[in-house]
Amino acid sequence: MRFEAPTTVSAAVKLLAGKAGVARVLAGGTDLLVQMRTDRVAPDLIVDVKRIPSLRTITAKNGAFRIGAAVAGAELGEHKALRKAWPGVVEAANLIGSHQIQSRATLAGNLCNASPAADSVPALVAAGASAVIAGPGGKRTVPVENVATGPGKTSLKRGEMVEAILLPKRPPRSGDAYLRFIPRSEMDIAVVGAGVSLALDAKGVCTAARVALGAVAERVILVPEAAKALIGRTVDAKALERLAAAASAACRPIDDKRGTKEFRIRVAGVLARRAAETALKRARGN
Amino acid sequence: MPLDANLDPRTHVFKVVGTRPLRPDGVDKVTGRAKFGADANAPGMLVGKILRSPHPHARIRAIHTAKAAKLPGVKAIVTREDFPNSVDASLRDVHYNVMAREKALYDGHAVAAVAATSAAIARKALKLIEVDYEILPHVTDVDEAMKPGAPILHSDMITEGVEPAPTKPSNIAGRHEFGHGDPEEGFKQADHVIERVFKTEATHQGYIEPHACLASVGSDGTGELWVCTQGHFMVRDTCAALLGMDVSRLRVTASEIGGGFGGKTTVFIEPVALALSRKAGRPVKLVMSREEVFRASGPTSSTSMTVKIGVTKGGRITGAFAELRFQGGAFTGSPVVLGAMSAFACYDLEHVKVVGYDVVTNRPKQAAYRAPGAPMVAFAVESVLDELANKIRMDPIELRLKNAAKEGTRSSYGPKYNRIGLIDCLEAARKHPHYKAPLGPNQGRGVSAGFWFNFGGQTCVSLNVNIDGTVALVVGTPDIGGSRASMCLMAAEELGIPYDKVRAIVADTGSLGYNDISEGSRVTFSTGLATISAARDAVAKLCARAAKIWGIPADAVTWENGHAKPSGPNAGNFEPLSLEDLAKKAAKTGGPIAGHYEVNADGAGVSFAVHLADAELDRETGRVQIKRYTVVQDAGKAIHPSYVEGQFQGGAAQGIGWAINEEYIYGKDGRLQNPGFLDYRVPVASDLPMIDTVIVEVPNPGHPYGVRGVGETSIVPPLAAIANAVSAAAGVRMTQLPMSAPRVLKTMDEAKRGSRRR
Amino acid sequence: MVQVMLSGPLKAAAGGQAKVEVEAATIHQLLSRLGQDHPKLKPMLERGVAVAIDGQIYRDDWLRPIPPGSEVVLLPRMAGG
């Protein structure tokens, strides 16, 4: 097993695309090291990307944000402008594990681990975020919902890595929020997660909405029907009830040690509605 | 050693007992210097790893270790062949559990072990060991295991306690019955009778320190073992028997212990480490991973219970019956007997009967978990009592007061009680501000009473006077809750010297007489009374020494606040001699001065408690949160109040976890699905409120200061207190633990469809 | 003469009798005589029992005297956590 800590993206890509064997990117490592410890993966090459400066920065350009792939969740929480613009995305990232985990875990890592229950991904999907992917064939940008393809599987090809997460410019009178169900008050993997982002016009009619659910399918899913329940209407209790029903209807969960099918279907609707209410409050606020 | 006639702990003014000094072993623990099980190393040390069965039930036809043995760096491999074919009957199950014999009986059962020069090589070697398994059908649920036709674990298991004895083997190891009178007769006199079935899942003690030890056996058969354990003398005797060693050949040192709660009162990896070390001729360090702790240490039983209680409109319990079905893993010995005995122990009953079944399943061999057996049964009994109180519209504490056991009551497990404090606890709970505080929306309040026996046991203490008049106190009971501080307090009290002039250490098995395990809430009681006796032994010698110096008869000298004094004017007016004075002269007046006491202590007093819990329910998601919690418990006499409170709070927190989130989840494949702290959810800091405590002190006649053990009772009431609170908030009776959100939602839905009452 | 109350599996092994009479001045005499009178009890007694005298439980204290007229209860071996 080899350990490399390149200082440029191109060097990292070259290493990842190099000779045969299992190569893994190490950013926060809070998933990778657990998988190594429990023999679920035995990499031949570990590429630590935390010494690549461009991956450690958060930059904002006329309202849009670029978050380097090695930026830890704690740093997101300390970035005032990002927290003000995308409270839903930041609170989702900050729900991943304890403070110890927050100091290490990254959005890109959470995305590429491709767990259907990933906390930050529903909020990123709702926000319409995209991922900048660097690889041997150059760079490409894809919507985040297209990165994970199934539990533990991504659409990244050999030698590719996520370089940054992009968050679009937030339209006026818009807000986002993320909620999850966990048995305790901390430290659990989401049994259900719901991210909502929406925008209103001057009269308070919803002009745009995206609703994403976690842990209710083989990957995070976008639920257009739930968004339709809001778009074109003033968001009242009726609309929110229809959103909840649409969210539940879209679920195709499994029974597992964390929750039952019925529970996930029902609570997905409850959390989608509550997240929409918070997003609505935030949208009316700014 | 009974309560001193002239000392009533309620009025006696203690000099240091009852104060809150800093513990003597504290600085090492806050600076990282304290050495726990995995913190020791030795020159030439090898790393041990255990190969565990992936199958819940399989015959082991053969174990091929040749390939593994050839791997460079592998120095020893042990299997069942390296352990004696037969051992004393009392150790048969431990012997089988430590290293699988004919069959692997649960997912995680040890099958072989390797010692190598590095962890990586040891892990690789395990993968090279080939085990020829014949997979057998398995059973993990207690009710399924009792059914005829269930896969049989032990072909020689004939149910005990059944007359005439059955002829066919079964998974029911024993039937146990307790009680007096005739409940059926009692139910006839009742206005209301409620019968319900309750289920609880298996839970783990959850100590943060995994089992760890460092074994070193020389070619002359002399061995050293460093281990985190609640009982290093038990470890010595058990390991010596399992390895065919003389007891004198093995010295065991108890490291600091990172939590036990009953789970470290037996052996798991220690005999394996010793066997590896003996075979390799080098020290071997063996540390369990967290996954191994969950799969292969000693969780407590999962249970299925039926409880039936009848009361009059006026709140008098006329009849009480319980049938308890406990599975204790792959071997006999689930805590169903103690559960059966404690079921109705809080109440003064004319007609009571409890039948308990001890059942085996393909799960790890259970070990004690803090008042073993009692929390689950209290959950069932105190839930039915709560439902009856609602039915007759009586305050739940009032209903318990009307039936509370007191001095002279014949307990449901047989003997009559002497002086006990349940009524004092019930009244203190009723007067507590918590009981009258208003409840918010979707909130419910639950009450529950609880009890534990507490025990004495074999105990030895030595107390050595140093030249500067300070004292070296030597005890043999590992300190799992701050007991060294309590021992120093009791020694200082008896000797009349400041607390910080005494230092207590836990000696290894070569330095002190045999001590039973630190369990059964026995340490402050037994080691306490032994410390007091050892101190009094030393005082007698100090007085004799002063008498010799003064040339007067020994009985003419008394001991007062740290000084030997002539007992009266006619004994002579000599200047009093302090402990330090006598210590300085000791060498020249006869030699070192020390006090000793060896005993099998009895007279332990039971400890009762009443808990109050407020729970808030999110009706849309079924999530339960504890908003307020109060513990009221009888300690007899609190030696160090901070650590008594600590036992109250720790027991409550474990109970809260047990009630809401903790459970062993087995798949259909018989494998443990959540062997880790991610999915075996113990409470975290943000789950809990502050836990308020009230220490009631009704002295125990069996101890010089009135001490009662407090360590275990505190986990008995929480399961029921929280279930009663959640049932009140949800408007439906919760009969299964843990009360996870999916289960709460499902139960509320069923209630809406009219199939459940509160 | 001492009246001994049996409970749990001990009662079953003594043919279901809840109370038995036996001549004994100490716990050790009590246990050995019980073993002779009720052979089925012997293995259980050997595995260890606790003896309660007037509410005070003694786990293994053979030489403990049994005051005349005291209430004696035999209990299974007990250990805590």
Next chain:
Amino acid sequence: MPQVRVSTTINGDAVSYLCEVDETLLDVLRDRLGLTGSKEGCGTGDCGACSVTLDGRLVCSCLVLGAEAEGREIRTVEGIATGDTLHPLQQKFLEFAALQCGICTPGFLVAAKALLEKKPDPTESEIRFGLAGNLCRCTGYDKIVRAVQAAAAEMRKG
């Protein structure tokens, strides 16, 4: 398996070591450097008993590779006291009996110190969520929270 050569700073001292690629920082601290104050309770980042700070950030050392520590600044429980003077947190943990067995105490002290450096006057809830990554099975957390509150008050007095 090639080993990685690492030079780093631990509790203010320059330290260098050789470690396996997949060896965690926790194993390096305990098995190579004799700093056994950090404990392994789970090895998967769920219990916090191995908490250290890495460049001032609170992390689980079982989820950091020894190889990553090159040029970093690490602080463990062994570095909290200055000489024989205990840190206010260490002193209050003793005064409030905020530990019983003590296996989780090193992790709690490192985590509480990191929390107070970021939030000198935290509410009870902020303390509880700030320490949610550290499991304790003996105390029920009550006395730990009170000890952190007391230490925070004393530290604010300067």
